[in-house]
Amino acid sequence: MKIVVCMKQTPDTEATIKLTADKQGIEEQNIKWVMNPYDEYAVEQALKLKEKHGGETVIVCMGPDRVTEAMRTALAMGIDKGVHLKDPAFAHSDATGTAKALAAAIKPLGPDLILCGRQAIDWDMAQVPMILAELLNLPHVHQVAKMEMAADAQSAVCNRRIEGGEELIEVKLPAVLTCDKGLNEPRYASLPGIMKAKKKEIKAFTLADSGLSANDVGKAASKVQILEYMPLPDRPPGKVFKEQETEVMVKQVVKLLREEAKII
Amino acid sequence: MASGVMIFAEQREGKFRKIAFELLNIGKQLAGQIGGPLSAVVVGKGVEGLAASLGKFGAEKIFVVDGDLFANYSSEGYAAAVAAAVKQADPAILLTGSSTMGKDLSPRVCAKLATGLSSDCTKLEVQNGKLIAMRPVYSGKCYVKTQVPGTFPQMAAVRPNAYAVAAEGGGSGQVVKVDPGIGPDSLRAKIKEVIKSAAGKVDLTEANVIVSGGRGMKAAENFKILAELADVVGATVGASRAAVDSGYATLDMQVGQTGKVVNPNLYIACGISGAIQHLAGMRTSKVIVAVNKDADAPIFQKADYGIVDDLFKVVPIMTQEFKKLLAE
Numbered sequence: 001m002k003i004v005v006c007m008k009q010t011p012d013t014e015a016t017i018k019l020t021a022d023k024q025g026i027e028e029q030n031i032k033w034v035m036n037p038y039d040e041y042a043v044e045q046a047l048k049l050k051e052k053h054g055g056e057t058v059i060v061c062m063g064p065d066r067v068t069e070a071m072r073t074a075l076a077m078g079i080d081k082g083v084h085l086k087d088p089a090f091a092h093s094d095a096t097g098t099a100k101a102l103a104a105a106i107k108p109l110g111p112d113l114i115l116c117g118r119q120a121i122d123w124d125m126a127q128v129p130m131i132l133a134e135l136l137n138l139p140h141v142h143q144v145a146k147m148e149m150a151a152d153a154q155s156a157v158c159n160r161r162i163e164g165g166e167e168l169i170e171v172k173l174p175a176v177l178t179c180d181k182g183l184n185e186p187r188y189a190s191l192p193g194i195m196k197a198k199k200k201e202i203k204a205f206t207l208a209d210s211g212l213s214a215n216d217v218g219k220a221a222s223k224v225q226i227l228e229y230m231p232l233p234d235r236p237p238g239k240v241f242k243e244q245e246t247e248v249m250v251k252q253v254v255k256l257l258r259e260e261a262k263i264i
Numbered sequence: 265m266a267s268g269v270m271i272f273a274e275q276r277e278g279k280f281r282k283i284a285f286e287l288l289n290i291g292k293q294l295a296g297q298i299g300g301p302l303s304a305v306v307v308g309k310g311v312e313g314l315a316a317s318l319g320k321f322g323a324e325k326i327f328v329v330d331g332d333l334f335a336n337y338s339s340e341g342y343a344a345a346v347a348a349a350v351k352q353a354d355p356a357i358l359l360t361g362s363s364t365m366g367k368d369l370s371p372r373v374c375a376k377l378a379t380g381l382s383s384d385c386t387k388l389e390v391q392n393g394k395l396i397a398m399r400p401v402y403s404g405k406c407y408v409k410t411q412v413p414g415t416f417p418q419m420a421a422v423r424p425n426a427y428a429v430a431a432e433g434g435g436s437g438q439v440v441k442v443d444p445g446i447g448p449d450s451l452r453a454k455i456k457e458v459i460k461s462a463a464g465k466v467d468l469t470e471a472n473v474i475v476s477g478g479r480g481m482k483a484a485e486n487f488k489i490l491a492e493l494a495d496v497v498g499a500t501v502g503a504s505r506a507a508v509d510s511g512y513a514t515l516d517m518q519v520g521q522t523g524k525v526v527n528p529n530l531y532i533a534c535g536i537s538g539a540i541q542h543l544a545g546m547r548t549s550k551v552i553v554a555v556n557k558d559a560d561a562p563i564f565q566k567a568d569y570g571i572v573d574d575l576f577k578v579v580p581i582m583t584q585e586f587k588k589l590l591a592e
Binding site: 011013014015016017019026037038094095096099121122123124125126127128129130131133134135138139140141142143145157160161162163164165166167168169170171172175181182222223224225226227228229230231232235238239240241242243246247249250251253254256257258261263264 | 281337339340343363364365367368370371372374375376378379380381382383384396398399400401402403404405406407408409410411412413414415451452453454455456457458459460461465467469470497515516518521522523529530540541544547550551552553554559564565566567568569570571572573574577578581582585586589590
């Protein structure tokens with residue numbers, strides 16, 4: 001089977017985020033970039049499925065040159081090859097623009113399965129996979145925490161956590177699945193894997209290759225427009241009690257919760 | 265000309281979720297600002313009567329998609345249903361919840377309607393006739409303000425607990441039936457089974473009060489003291505990733521970046537150091553109380569109230585104090 005994994009490179013969770021002076025973005029220097037953590041589950045799932053069912057795995061990623069580093073990580077984990085959506089015209093696309101570009105790159109690959117992370121931890125929008133599914137006219141299952149492929153590999157049963165329980169969803173393939181924590185334990189790249197990854201193909205895919213126009217992708221085509229980034233509102237310093245009798249401190253906090261915060 | 269606000273009124277098993285009433289509240293405010301009616305869309309099987317009840321909560325028109333095909337949630341069926349209702353009502357703004365269902369549904373609807381969507385919004389307002397959405401980004405380290413400048417409806421998915429529920433009044437809404445015109449073949453992803461966890465517990469994402477435990481809990485059985493505190497204040501028990509990874513708590517209890525994003529009125533963090541991944545999941549809590557014996561734990565910088573002491577001493581006393589207070 002042919003499995004496509006969509007990946008995004010995001011700032012490391014620990015990265016300090018500084019806004020640019022015009023408040024239109026974040027300062028990108030000094031940021032450590034990593035593979036979006038949820039996408040690691042997608043990569044791992046693709047590798048597991050290939051081990052069982054055979055076939056080919058492809059990582060697809062949009063972004064500037066720096067993203068090839070995260071793509072190499074996926075290749076080192078064992079993904080067969082990469083497609084890099086690389087064109088200044090793609091920059092600052094919103095979810096719809098990104099999904100359109102991804103759809104154009106993925107469609108000719110004819111995948112049986114498209115795996116994504118549940119969300120990217122930079123913007124946390126969790127939109128691209130579902131928009132991609134709609135554009136490709138495929139079903140999707142979001143937040144897959146467990147997956148069982150049917151023997152004929154024509155369908156799968158996926159578990160996803162919902163409020164107060166779990167849903168078991170049967171989905172016909174091809175489909176788009178977004179991977180959640182708990183689905184698997186992503187492997188680390190081995191040293192031979194890292195060596196092999198250097199020779200694996202990463203093919204560039206440009207706006208011209210996509211058959212799209214500047215009206216489909218990029219900042220000007222965005223249906224969601226960023227007005228500004230804002231720092232966190234200041235939180236007044238809290239009242240911290242220490243070095244007193246436990247009971248005294250607890251009584252004060254409970255009293256404040258009622259009288260000051262008016263929450264209990 | 266698109267006008268007014270439509271909300272997706274989420275129901276499961278013939279009961280509206282709390283988020284539906286929260287959306288009616290903010291939807292009414294936004295309708296007042298942008299002009300036009302407040303409407304709701306209800307999708308399900310045998311939900312017409314239920315749908316009509318939304319009139320009392322401010323919905324002037326209630327669009328209902330009812331049928332066997334919609335008995336269970338399905339992304340394809342519900343997206344087609346909501347898109348059909350939107351085409352009929354032509355709202356300027358469409359709101360869904362950022363619940364599990366809303367998150368699954370809204371991007372698909374957005375793509376069908378070729379418009380723009382802001383997810384997981386914590387604040388909405390209308391400026392110059394446009395919906396302005398505020399939402400946290402980069403693990404809650406900053407916020408971003410967005411708008412949908414050129415297409416309708418302007419869509420937003422709203423984080424549960426960001427707004428209070430709509431008050432019940434004496435209004436009545438007009439029920440309008442909608443047929444999205446799809447057949448069983450259009451559903452390629454279908455619910456086979458729903459497994460319910462322990463009944464009666466409010467999910468973390470919807471909880472008003474959360475008592476959470478971290479690595480400092482030291483063992484799974486110690487979560488019992490948090491459960492006792494939670495029972496007294498009507499809270500749901502959560503956990504940090506450290507507690508889940510140590511096997512003290514289950515994955516569905518995890519609050520944080522790779523767990524659940526919560527938005528309660530009161531968050532009581534016990535033995536949680538306050539790693540950035542945890543803060544990402546609970547930062548928007550209205551009031552944060554931290555209990556930790558390490559005075560340098562970063563959680564104290566985010567807490568409104570803190571107690572530097574052993575949680576095993578603090579929690580039982582807190583339970584007793586709340587009990588006394590609530591009995592008054």
